[in-house]
Amino acid sequence: MSKLVDSFNRKHDYLRISLTDSCNFRCLYCMPDENMQCLPHKELMQPDEIYEIAKTFTNFNTNKIRLTGGEPLVRHDFSEIVEKLSQLPAEITLTTNGVLLHKYLKLFKDKGIKSVNISIDSLDPQVFQSLTKRNVLSRVWENILLYVEEGFHVKLNVVVMKGINDKEIVNFVELTKKLPLHVRFIEFMPFSGNQWEKDRVVTMPQMLQVIAEQESIAKLKDEVNDTAKKYMIQDAVGTFAFITTMSQPFCGGCNRMRLTADGKMKNCLFGKEEFDILGTLRKNEDILPVIQQCLFYKHKKMGGQFEDFKKVNPEDLTNRSMIKIGG
Ligand code: SAM
Ligand code: SF4
Numbered sequence: 001m002s003k004l005v006d007s008f009n010r011k012h013d014y015l016r017i018s019l020t021d022s023c024n025f026r027c028l029y030c031m032p033d034e035n036m037q038c039l040p041h042k043e044l045m046q047p048d049e050i051y052e053i054a055k056t057f058t059n060f061n062t063n064k065i066r067l068t069g070g071e072p073l074v075r076h077d078f079s080e081i082v083e084k085l086s087q088l089p090a091e092i093t094l095t096t097n098g099v100l101l102h103k104y105l106k107l108f109k110d111k112g113i114k115s116v117n118i119s120i121d122s123l124d125p126q127v128f129q130s131l132t133k134r135n136v137l138s139r140v141w142e143n144i145l146l147y148v149e150e151g152f153h154v155k156l157n158v159v160v161m162k163g164i165n166d167k168e169i170v171n172f173v174e175l176t177k178k179l180p181l182h183v184r185f186i187e188f189m190p191f192s193g194n195q196w197e198k199d200r201v202v203t204m205p206q207m208l209q210v211i212a213e214q215e216s217i218a219k220l221k222d223e224v225n226d227t228a229k230k231y232m233i234q235d236a237v238g239t240f241a242f243i244t245t246m247s248q249p250f251c252g253g254c255n256r257m258r259l260t261a262d263g264k265m266k267n268c269l270f271g272k273e274e275f276d277i278l279g280t281l282r283k284n285e286d287i288l289p290v291i292q293q294c295l296f297y298k299h300k301k302m303g304g305q306f307e308d309f310k311k312v313n314p315e316d317l318t319n320r321s322m323i324k325i326g327g
Pocket of ligand 1: 068096118119157158159186188191322
């Protein structure tokens, strides 16, 4: 029996590990401040520590680990971390901005990584640059095509913001006609200092309406614990989906646990509570009770911080910025 159960009887088997709080992009909604101070390397979990911590999770039925950040591929010891984690009985995946992916193709093939989530919020070079502060859309796009050609399951994460990239929703969906891509539109979420406004959120019903005006669409079956509501257009080879964190939260089936790059466990993206796993490991103490305590305190919904996104005042939320949590 799994020991990773919260007080609402939700079983937890999916761990998201942030490898760094630094990044080679400066996305408007995540890390807008060019001068943000990153953690010193010694405060980050080291490869052996990541392995030891992850092993405790997999010993208790965690079967999926996602590497994220910040940008996970900027860590100089990224390959060493993947080599170690690939020894554990869990599926390893990652979320990346994609700009360095070409360097890791061989590693991923060797270590059995089959699926990657690549973030790309615009197909227009100018909008891409204004969103990320980097002029690298063509490199990211080449890497998306490379990973598709090499047979990876490629999901594209698109954070949709009104007045910024919402005009491109149909363009993204149309990519799935000829390419086996799985586009996921993410509703814009509020975090510390990310200029979130409720009027910038484009909800799933609004996006669906725009798509249905242009294409004939079908609903697909969603998996248990899936955060995405999946659809496809007729005769397409790919799919599209919505991550409706704001308009239709999926907390009831939540199976996710998070580790920040400095080894703090969070039981929810929006939760303010943190539990010091790395500090406990460095004192040579058992981390399982700390993991269980973290799950015991998990709130029923939205980290206990809000119910209706239309009533959220971002100033009232206590949390790290997205880049410091790990998306
Ligand atoms: N650097 C990697 C990347 O961009 O894919 C991994 C980390 S990033 C924090 C993980 C995911 O969170 C990305 O898909 C990003 O678009 C998403 N994200 C960041 N801030 C967000 C926000 N305010 N609302 C919704 N999604 C957000
Ligand atoms: Fe970096 Fe990803 Fe955040 Fe963009 S979303 S600033 S790429 S961590």
